[in-house]
Amino acid sequence: DAKTTQPNSMESNEEEPVHLPCNHSTISGTDYIHWYRQLPSQGPEYVIHGLTSNVNNRMASLAIAEDRKSSTLILHRATLRDAAVYYCIRLIIQGAQKLVFGQGTRLTINP
């Protein structure tokens, strides 16, 4: 199965770090891990991606386990605008890059 496994929901407080876990135990050696988030009534928005090593950008950090069977998206200081559904996705390469979405984690940020 190409889909990933994430908790249905998580809650955190404003200005605290948030660690969003993802399990992708069937991942192959060439599959990238992408994270997208979706705010209400909007299309998904790219957050970060990685293959083997940890990655940082202005939005978040991505920590990938050494065996690549799991990863964690880290929001260093959550704000109320980070409340969204976060999708951890495997990028499947079959003719084109195809993202296979799971149900995602709904993140609630408390003020």
Place this chain on the structure above:
Amino acid sequence: NAGVTQTPKFRILKIGQSMTLQCTQDMNHNYMYWYRQDPGMGLKLIYYSVGAGITDKGEVPNGYNVSRSTTEDFPLRLELAAPSQTSVYFCASSYYRVDSPLHFGNGTRLTVT
């Protein structure tokens, strides 16, 4: 850049009617995609295209058709609308690179009654 633009934003169809969902992108991306999202669920891939004149089926293609005559446009056609096609439809595009992020439009909310 406007990015990925989808029209219309909302539409109500009667069972058996047809319509075309429009999608255009101004980023010169090779790849374009159509996804649908049912309430409370993740996105499912309907069709995708790797360039003008080339399209292929995704996970849930039944009841839909696509064409790609230009790099910019990737319309999705519903021929005989059914209640099961009530959903939010998202168009996306990306470069031809194995790790390129997808850029999504803001969606078309379709109701079939």
